[in-house]
Amino acid sequence: MSETFTKSMARNIYLGGSVFFILLFLALSFDTLGALPKRDNRHNITPQVALGKKVWEENNCLGCHTLLGEGAYFAPELGNVYTRFGGSKEAIMGFIASRPVDGIPGRRSMPQFNLSNEELEAVAEFLKYTSEINTANWPPNIQG
Amino acid sequence: MQYSSQAVAKPYFIAAIGLFVGQILFGLILGAQYVIGDFLFPEIPFNVARMVHTNLLIVWLLFGFMGAAYYLVPEEAERELYSPKLAIALFWIFLVAGALTIVGYLAVPYATLAAVTGNDLLPTMGREFLEQPTITKIGIVVVALAFLFNIGMTIISGRKTVVNIVLLTGLTGLAVLFLFAFYNPVNLVLDKMFWWWVVHLWVEGVWELIMAAILAFVLIRLTGVDREVIEKWLYVIIAMALITGIIGTGHHYYWIGTPEYWQWWGSIFSALEPIPFFMMTVFAFNVVNRRRKEHPNKAATLWALGCAVMAFLGAGVWGFLHTLAPVNFYTHGSQITAAHGHMAFYGAYVLVVITMISYAWPHLQHNAPAANGRAQLLEMWSFWLMTISMVFITLFLTGAGILQVYLQRVSDTPLPFMVVQDKIALFYWMRLYAGLAFFIGLCLYVYSFFAKGKESLASS
Ligand code: HEM
Ligand code: HEM
Ligand SMILES: [Fe+2]
Numbered sequence: 001m002s003e004t005f006t007k008s009m010a011r012n013i014y015l016g017g018s019v020f021f022i023l024l025f026l027a028l029s030f031d032t033l034g035a036l037p038k039r040d041n042r043h044n045i046t047p048q049v050a051l052g053k054k055v056w057e058e059n060n061c062l063g064c065h066t067l068l069g070e071g072a073y074f075a076p077e078l079g080n081v082y083t084r085f086g087g088s089k090e091a092i093m094g095f096i097a098s099r100p101v102d103g104i105p106g107r108r109s110m111p112q113f114n115l116s117n118e119e120l121e122a123v124a125e126f127l128k129y130t131s132e133i134n135t136a137n138w139p140p141n142i143q144g
Numbered sequence: 145m146q147y148s149s150q151a152v153a154k155p156y157f158i159a160a161i162g163l164f165v166g167q168i169l170f171g172l173i174l175g176a177q178y179v180i181g182d183f184l185f186p187e188i189p190f191n192v193a194r195m196v197h198t199n200l201l202i203v204w205l206l207f208g209f210m211g212a213a214y215y216l217v218p219e220e221a222e223r224e225l226y227s228p229k230l231a232i233a234l235f236w237i238f239l240v241a242g243a244l245t246i247v248g249y250l251a252v253p254y255a256t257l258a259a260v261t262g263n264d265l266l267p268t269m270g271r272e273f274l275e276q277p278t279i280t281k282i283g284i285v286v287v288a289l290a291f292l293f294n295i296g297m298t299i300i301s302g303r304k305t306v307v308n309i310v311l312l313t314g315l316t317g318l319a320v321l322f323l324f325a326f327y328n329p330v331n332l333v334l335d336k337m338f339w340w341w342v343v344h345l346w347v348e349g350v351w352e353l354i355m356a357a358i359l360a361f362v363l364i365r366l367t368g369v370d371r372e373v374i375e376k377w378l379y380v381i382i383a384m385a386l387i388t389g390i391i392g393t394g395h396h397y398y399w400i401g402t403p404e405y406w407q408w409w410g411s412i413f414s415a416l417e418p419i420p421f422f423m424m425t426v427f428a429f430n431v432v433n434r435r436r437k438e439h440p441n442k443a444a445t446l447w448a449l450g451c452a453v454m455a456f457l458g459a460g461v462w463g464f465l466h467t468l469a470p471v472n473f474y475t476h477g478s479q480i481t482a483a484h485g486h487m488a489f490y491g492a493y494v495l496v497v498i499t500m501i502s503y504a505w506p507h508l509q510h511n512a513p514a515a516n517g518r519a520q521l522l523e524m525w526s527f528w529l530m531t532i533s534m535v536f537i538t539l540f541l542t543g544a545g546i547l548q549v550y551l552q553r554v555s556d557t558p559l560p561f562m563v564v565q566d567k568i569a570l571f572y573w574m575r576l577y578a579g580l581a582f583f584i585g586l587c588l589y590v591y592s593f594f595a596k597g598k599e600s601l602a603s604s
Binding site: 003006007010011013014017018021022024025028029030032033035036039040041042045049050053054056057058059060061062063064066067068069070071073074075076077093101102103104106107108109111112113129130133134135136138139140141142143144 | 177178180181182185186189190192194195254255258259263268269271272275328330331333334335336374375376379380382383386390391393394397398399400401402403404406407409426470473474476477478479481482521552553554558559560561562565587
């Protein structure tokens with residue numbers, strides 16, 4: 001790099017640039033927090049949804065599935081599974097409850113988590129809540 | 145080795161390499177489960193193997209960063225480490241906590257681990273990369289703070305070089321941003337939004353500072369190029385990293401419930417994120433070409449140049465590939481993401497840690513500037529084998545990803561996820577073979593350590 005561009009100029013760009021963009025990022029994040037109530041479906045967060053999220057987390061569902069496109073890519077997207085299963089919580093509960101303990105020979109299979117009925121209902125309710133978040137029309141289609 | 149306390153880096157580097165081997169073994173299990181669905185089921189379900197794979201990656205990179213800091217900070221500060229005893233104590237605490245966590249993942253169902261570690265009190269588990277029990281997370285924070293204290297005290301009372309200050313800034317940022325791992329609201333959108341403050345602001349923010357500082361340190365030593373020149377580069381690179389990378393977080397805010405304006409902010413700024421990686425490549429080749437001396441450690445130079453190039457390919461090129469919102473709409477959460485994640489982590493962070501080890505190890509082990517020719521040759525072979533394998537892993541996953549995106553999301557008759565997975569299985573088989581080749585390269589790398597033997601070059 002040329003002699004006219006000195007080390008202290010470089011340092012000033014680094015310091016000034018970082019401070020400026022940190023502040024801009026904080027401002028944008030703050031604005032986002034204000035915009036979220038209209039988009040994030042928070043009015044449907046019930047104690048049951050909270051329990052559902054806990055069940056989701058404590059069984060590490062994200063270790064195989066994506067949720068709104070984030071997680072693992074081994075098993076289907078679940079952000080829209082409520083819609084894909086025809087808007088039926090019973091279908092979701094039935095699917096989770098009926099996984100064979102020893103898997104399916106040669107194929108990927110979901111583990112049997114032995115969830116109680118209360119937990120099954122809660123996780124289905126959590127997935128329903130998730131499907132109603134405004135995700136700017138993602139995923140592109142019902143297959144997730 | 146100029147300062148005897150630099151020797152505390154040794155166990156850190158050994159642990160890093162050991163855990164790296166574990167990470168790859170579990171990567172192979174994952175790769176096998178992709179094509180033989182019931183492989184090791186139900187003993188090791190996919191999600192468990194994946195946690196082990198990714199968490200070992202993070203932990204060994206942290207061991208590598210800490211080892212690098214213990215090696216380079218005293219030399220830059222021109223004084224002994226503040227407390228070598230603390231560094232050794234922290235090593236054992238971190239290793240035992242990490243090992244217990246991995247054993248926990250493998251020994252009991254995850255829900256049991258959550259219950260016995262009291263996840264109820266402060267639920268932080270079950271989110272990607274942050275699966276560790278809350279007490280492990282607290283342990284990580286304690287270790288990180290004590291570590292920062294130790295190197296901070298060394299830096300403050302010694303010569304303050306740009307390399308040291310940038311490294312310390314990066315490591316402090318790493319620790320501070322990790323605190324967002326403790327924020328886990330029920331509101332999924334908020335949870336996801338701040339989860340990225342850990343993950344994105346790490347790899348596309350503060351870790352780049354750590355990477356650039358380590359590269360700068362090694363290149364000053366290897367090339368003898370004037371420190372002033374290298375420090376100027378260092379400032380410009382990290383300036384670009386933060387200027388683009390902070391707002392670049394927006395490329396994760398397209399489809400998770402956050403407002404649509406992020407599609408603009410995220411696309412524009414993250415499209416510029418390749419710049420700092422490109423500059424690192426130009427910088428590395430530039431100073432090596434203008435070197436003032438012939439350093440005998442050719443292997444370390446190869447790792448350093450390879451690191452710069454592969455980071456640019458993996459993070460810069462493969463990142464750019466799917467970062468614009470209209471593209472990401474289709475590729476989000478697909479095998480394209482996995483392709484990019486692999487090459488970026490390998491190119492930037494795996495290789496920078498190995499670069500540091502390659503440079504430091506002959507000093508630590510033999511008090512010599514370089515290993516003997518045969519050991520270096522083996523090391524260079526392992527570089528090529530691992531790197532070419534990683535290129536193929538990335539290409540096969542990209543192929544799988546393009547087909548997946550087309551069949552499942554673009555075509556007029558979109559197919560279900562599992563149907564598509566069956567159709568693209570050939571690519572997963574090829575990825576598995578490339579993974580085996582990677583593992584052979586890694587074995588060769590480990591073997592090169594034992595070949596470093598006694599007949600090292602004359603001592604420095
Ligand atoms: C033998 C070589 C390897 C194989 C076969 C392998 C396989 C895998 C598989 C199957 C996954 C899970 C993908 C999913 O969620 O569906 C994964 C995830 C991951 N692996 Fe590897 N891996 C290997 C080496 C590596 C290396 C060397 C690194 C680091 C440089 C790495 C870093 C990661 C990361 C960061 C993830 C999470 C990816 C994401 O969330 O997008 N892996 N790996
Ligand atoms: C060394 C630096 C980088 C590393 C280690 C890295 C690693 C990763 C990983 C592991 C993921 C997957 C996260 C998940 O599991 O959800 C990811 C996602 C992503 N990365 Fe990077 N990355 C780096 C740099 C970049 C850069 C420079 C760009 C843009 C130019 C970029 C663009 C993206 C995008 C758009 C996604 C989201 C993919 C999706 O929507 O599924 N990355 N990165
Ligand atoms: Fe990112």
